[in-house]
Amino acid sequence: MAEANLAQCEERVLAATEERQEEIIDLACRLIRTPTENMPPGGQEGAGQQVLHQFLTDSGIKAQFLDLDKVEGLTQHEAYLPGRDYSGRPNLIARLPGRGGGRSLLLSGHMDTMPVGTNPWQHEPLGAQIEQGRIYGRGAWDMKGALAAMAMSLAVLDDSGARLGGDLLFESVVDEEHAGCNGTLASRLAGHNAEGVIIGEPSSFRLFPAHRGFRIAHISLKGTAAMSLSGEEIANPVEDIGRLIEGMKEFRRLRRQTAPIGPLYADYPDPVPVWLPKLQAGEFTLHVPMQIPEECKLEVYWQTMAGETRESVERQFLDFLDELCQREPALDRDSVEVQWHQRWMPGTQIPPDHPLVTTLRECAAQVLEEAVAVVGGPFPCDLFIFNLYANTPGVILGPRGENAHAADEFVYAADLVTLVKIYCLMAMRWCGVE
Numbered sequence: 001m002a003e004a005n006l007a008q009c010e011e012r013v014l015a016a017t018e019e020r021q022e023e024i025i026d027l028a029c030r031l032i033r034t035p036t037e038n039m040p041p042g043g044q045e046g047a048g049q050q051v052l053h054q055f056l057t058d059s060g061i062k063a064q065f066l067d068l069d070k071v072e073g074l075t076q077h078e079a080y081l082p083g084r085d086y087s088g089r090p091n092l093i094a095r096l097p098g099r100g101g102g103r104s105l106l107l108s109g110h111m112d113t114m115p116v117g118t119n120p121w122q123h124e125p126l127g128a129q130i131e132q133g134r135i136y137g138r139g140a141w142d143m144k145g146a147l148a149a150m151a152m153s154l155a156v157l158d159d160s161g162a163r164l165g166g167d168l169l170f171e172s173v174v175d176e177e178h179a180g181c182n183g184t185l186a187s188r189l190a191g192h193n194a195e196g197v198i199i200g201e202p203s204s205f206r207l208f209p210a211h212r213g214f215r216i217a218h219i220s221l222k223g224t225a226a227m228s229l230s231g232e233e234i235a236n237p238v239e240d241i242g243r244l245i246e247g248m249k250e251f252r253r254l255r256r257q258t259a260p261i262g263p264l265y266a267d268y269p270d271p272v273p274v275w276l277p278k279l280q281a282g283e284f285t286l287h288v289p290m291q292i293p294e295e296c297k298l299e300v301y302w303q304t305m306a307g308e309t310r311e312s313v314e315r316q317f318l319d320f321l322d323e324l325c326q327r328e329p330a331l332d333r334d335s336v337e338v339q340w341h342q343r344w345m346p347g348t349q350i351p352p353d354h355p356l357v358t359t360l361r362e363c364a365a366q367v368l369e370e371a372v373a374v375v376g377g378p379f380p381c382d383l384f385i386f387n388l389y390a391n392t393p394g395v396i397l398g399p400r401g402e403n404a405h406a407a408d409e410f411v412y413a414a415d416l417v418t419l420v421k422i423y424c425l426m427a428m429r430w431c432g433v434e
């Protein structure tokens with residue numbers, strides 16, 4: 001298509017998006033009002049997938065469900081996380097077929113949300129209340145706002161009469177939270193792939209061509225459960241755990257020195273965090289008599305960079321622990337037990353000058369009328385499935401908001417309209433337009 005016509009076509013699509021802003025926000029609100037909590041081993045995503053399916057079908061776009069239990073090779077795959085139940089919670093996949101001759105693009109998001117949590121909300125958690133331009137609700141930012149924008153992008157493009165060269169695909173996957181990713185993996189194995197993917201995770205209009213991975217270790221310090229009734233001295237793991245906690249500060253320093261921190265994370269104050277989210281020992285209540293506890297457990301969560309392997313990450317941690325125990329008389333390595341918790345999540349990255357990133361950056365900058373930052377994503381997510389297991393370059397771009405996984409989560413309503421414009425522009429430039 002000639003330059004002038006292409007520009008006209010883009011203008012038409014942007015104007016059409018503007019006209020449908022209420023519809024975009026309404027779709028996001030309907031998704032937020034539909035509970036889709038991920039509760040391993042099960043989840044409630046089915047109802048949300050129905051809302052999207054209905055919207056796409058009403059818009060004249062073919063959408064199909066993908067039953068994870070019917071995907072060949074899924075449960076045998078090395079990235080599959082076992083122990084999940086997928087009855088009544090399929091993936092949803094839609095495709096806007098291109099005329100051929102262009103690259104295909106996939107818009108991908110997850111339908112599941114974290115639980116509402118125990119912290120008090122000022123807004124109804126599933127109410128989708130709109131206040132001062134913010135849509136409040138669990139999943140609003142992470143990531144039903146983006147899901148609505150993605151589905152709407154297909155509808156706007158289809159309506160506009162602009163025929164794309166390559167196919168434009170959209171998927172709403174299940175079970176991404178809680179380090180899931182089985183839904184994302186299932187779609188890849190079932191062949192719903194493209195030559196590039198955009199994931200709408202909350203990125204506040206920055207582009208993330210990378211995300212960090214993580215590992216969780218539970219370290220138990222063992223003692224003997226006892227009550228010193230005859231006056232003997234008893235080793236108490238609670239008293240010795242302090243050495244381990246101090247040791248983890250050293251582990252943090254070691255990580256900063258040794259992890260392959262690339263330029264995308266260079267400006268992060270803490271590029272490879274090591275956190276201690278939980279400490280647990282003993283119990284002493286009216287119903288449980290006081291005693292020296294048998295064990296004290298420290299949970300350690302640390303993030304990893306693209307290129308680090310499960311083996312190298314675990315080895316480094318165990319070597320560090322061995323060395324710490326050798327120089328700390330209070331820590332006997334034989335009474336320190338390490339258990340790996342949850343799955344290994346690798347970090348991942350594509351080159352920041354990849355055409356997928358540079359093209360999307362141009363589209364976003366044009367719509368936002370300002371430069372767009374390209375940095376590493378702070379949170380682990382399902383992007384690695386595309387890069388490592390489907391040979392598909394991927395990048396994260398989503399709206400602004402706050403409080404993902406916390407009380408009073410919200411997304412900016414106007415950002416969803418902006419997002420549709422960016423996704424549509426990108427589809428036209430990446431896939432080509434006739």
Ligand SMILES: [Zn+2]
Nearest residue numbers: 110142143201
């Ligand atoms: Zn998410």
